[in-house]
Amino acid sequence: MDDRTLLPGWDAVDAEAASAQASPQPPPGTFGLRILNVSDVARAIREAVRSDPRLADVWVEGEVGRVTVSSAGHAYFTLKDARSTLNCVWFSDERARSVFQPQAGLRIVVHGRVDLFEQQGAVQLYVESIQPAGFGDLAIRFEALKARLAAEGLFDPARKRPLPPRPTTIAVITSPTGVVWRDIATVLSRRWPMTRVLLVACKVQGEDAPDSIVRAFNRLERWIAGLDRAGRSAEAPQVTILARGGGSLEDLWSFNDERVVRAVVGHRLPVVCGVGHEVDVTLADFAADIRAPTPSAAAEMVVPDRADWLASFRRAGDRTAAAVGRVLDAARRELAAERRALDQLDPRAQLVADRERVGLLLDRAVRVAAVAIERRSAALRAAAGDAPRPILARLATARATLAASTAALAVLGPQATLDRGYAIVRRSTDGLIVRRPADAPAGTALAIRVADGELAAEARDKS
Amino acid sequence: MTTEPEGASNGTGPSIESLGFDDAFAELRAVVAELEAGGLSLEDTIARTERAVALQRHCERLLGEAELRVQQLIARPGGGLDVKDIAADEAIEG
Numbered sequence: 001m002d003d004r005t006l007l008p009g010w011d012a013v014d015a016e017a018a019s020a021q022a023s024p025q026p027p028p029g030t031f032g033l034r035i036l037n038v039s040d041v042a043r044a045i046r047e048a049v050r051s052d053p054r055l056a057d058v059w060v061e062g063e064v065g066r067v068t069v070s071s072a073g074h075a076y077f078t079l080k081d082a083r084s085t086l087n088c089v090w091f092s093d094e095r096a097r098s099v100f101q102p103q104a105g106l107r108i109v110v111h112g113r114v115d116l117f118e119q120q121g122a123v124q125l126y127v128e129s130i131q132p133a134g135f136g137d138l139a140i141r142f143e144a145l146k147a148r149l150a151a152e153g154l155f156d157p158a159r160k161r162p163l164p165p166r167p168t169t170i171a172v173i174t175s176p177t178g179v180v181w182r183d184i185a186t187v188l189s190r191r192w193p194m195t196r197v198l199l200v201a202c203k204v205q206g207e208d209a210p211d212s213i214v215r216a217f218n219r220l221e222r223w224i225a226g227l228d229r230a231g232r233s234a235e236a237p238q239v240t241i242l243a244r245g246g247g248s249l250e251d252l253w254s255f256n257d258e259r260v261v262r263a264v265v266g267h268r269l270p271v272v273c274g275v276g277h278e279v280d281v282t283l284a285d286f287a288a289d290i291r292a293p294t295p296s297a298a299a300e301m302v303v304p305d306r307a308d309w310l311a312s313f314r315r316a317g318d319r320t321a322a323a324v325g326r327v328l329d330a331a332r333r334e335l336a337a338e339r340r341a342l343d344q345l346d347p348r349a350q351l352v353a354d355r356e357r358v359g360l361l362l363d364r365a366v367r368v369a370a371v372a373i374e375r376r377s378a379a380l381r382a383a384a385g386d387a388p389r390p391i392l393a394r395l396a397t398a399r400a401t402l403a404a405s406t407a408a409l410a411v412l413g414p415q416a417t418l419d420r421g422y423a424i425v426r427r428s429t430d431g432l433i434v435r436r437p438a439d440a441p442a443g444t445a446l447a448i449r450v451a452d453g454e455l456a457a458e459a460r461d462k463s
Numbered sequence: 464m465t466t467e468p469e470g471a472s473n474g475t476g477p478s479i480e481s482l483g484f485d486d487a488f489a490e491l492r493a494v495v496a497e498l499e500a501g502g503l504s505l506e507d508t509i510a511r512t513e514r515a516v517a518l519q520r521h522c523e524r525l526l527g528e529a530e531l532r533v534q535q536l537i538a539r540p541g542g543g544l545d546v547k548d549i550a551a552d553e554a555i556e557g
Contacts, residue, residue: 166485176535176554185551189531194484196532198546199554223536223544306526313519316495320515323498327508 046116055114061133064102077102079110087124094128107133138249142256146283154265155286161270163302164238169196170302171237173216176201180245184299192303198237204244210257217263239302240269242284243295246277255282264288274298424449479517484525491518
């Protein structure tokens, strides 16, 4: 006998169920109902959550409830306030990067995004980072104060004043102890020691630091005002550095104090702010005329580098040498031209009528050359002792040329002419060369220069 | 090439030694500009060159030998203010 004919087959129900699933009844649309899968609902919730930008990037402050850590290292905890509770998940890789860990009862600020955990249908906060609530307060206060002061226009680029190019006095508001002050003095000393640095000491850490910084600004203001009254404004600083070394956000907090910001903005001198490290930004940085990444960088910004200046002095020397070289070349060319002119006037070839013209030219040339040579030689000797090499070389060449010219002029000079029997007649009183009778009326005392010496004579009337 | 002792050249213009850096530098710039503009006689050129070289040396020396002057602004007990020369590492709480 076959039991199977008496009893339903063991798989008969499943088969029916399978056939029912394969051809489902049409939905009872006539009643306006739509039955959703759990997954459909979960997906709808997830889409709603994910499309809300307020939930994609949230900072949430609350108290930590129960904390569990899975064997994989993920932390699960609740964050609660008086009315609500939020489940939080912090995955192990993000958690491992944080020095701060949640503990039951702590007030913390969580940064992350809200999303749905589908398997459990749970909306929860996926944590990226957490901080103790105090930080949250600071960050919020920072942003709020920044927004308020910015709205007031305190950070406007138009307010920024240019730095003086070469301050003779620099005020530094910082702590007198520690490495920052010494670093600033070292940088100024290395780059531009032609200056005076005036330390205005203050506290840069702790609760009374903001007040101390503001008082330092006030002292400096009073000092400058006093100098102005005394007519000694030239001794006043022309730029102020506000500086502090690196530290935690709390350490640097004094530089986010509204009183400090206002002191920076209200200060009469341009302010360079060098607080903390490159990554640290404070409200004093925004308020300052220039933000320097570090205290040392602030010192570098306020003065030029003397190495650049020494290089520019060398360039000035080169330019001087080039300019004087051009003038010497021109002088040499003039002298050479004069010689050529004289060469064309060989006295032996001239008629007696030309005598005076030749004498005149020779005399003028010799006088010009003698005076010039005398002065130039002295000047060249003097310059040679002091001038840099390019100038020295040029001067040496010029001097050699002048010496040659002198020799040439001596050949062509009056001596050669006198040797041939000519004479130069001068008025004894003023040495004027007598070129026409009117130069020597009757009775004029004359000095007649001939080849070997001089004769005294007196002009007589021609008639 | 002959050279004469330093000092033989210091015959022109106001004493360069007495000039401060700013004045010396301003004059150096002016003299170099004058020389570059040209049009000077040989004598003037040489005189200005001497002056320029001496000014340049003077500026270089001042810049090379300068020492940072370090001072601190100090509040006196009565509320007045004083400026005191200090060494950089002997600053006091102020």
